[in-house]
Amino acid sequence: MHDHLTYDQLTRATIGDCTTQELQHLGECSVCSAEVVTMNESLLGFRDAVLNWTHSQTKSAPRLVLDAAPLTPRRTLRWSLAAAAVALVMTIPIYRNAAERQRLLQEAEDTRLLEQVDLQLSRVVPGPMESLVTLLPNEKSTNDGEPR
């Protein structure tokens, strides 16, 4: 070991970016390895200081977030229930429209069926009464008294 590592090499070694030769030198030289350890400790101290400062700055501001955090499962449940209620309320008109449409279709079908029954009943007249039918006023019959 001739020369110690330069400041740049020591800095790169601190973040783990060093060559095999530099790594070998660090393993053999206590002065350089002690320097790297000191730089690491400085970096860790700086990191802790930054974290502490960040925590001290954010302590007062996000009170709402800290208050809201324990209630998260309950709030999630509440919001889920509210969303489900809204979805249910929104589907009621759709269901009602479908039911109303179905009812109207059924009514039309019933009316058509009743008209068919009425038509069949009005047509089926016993043979002896056929002549009497022609005397009844009927908008479907012609004026000359002939049944349709």
Ligand SMILES: [Zn+2]
């Ligand atoms: Zn050295």
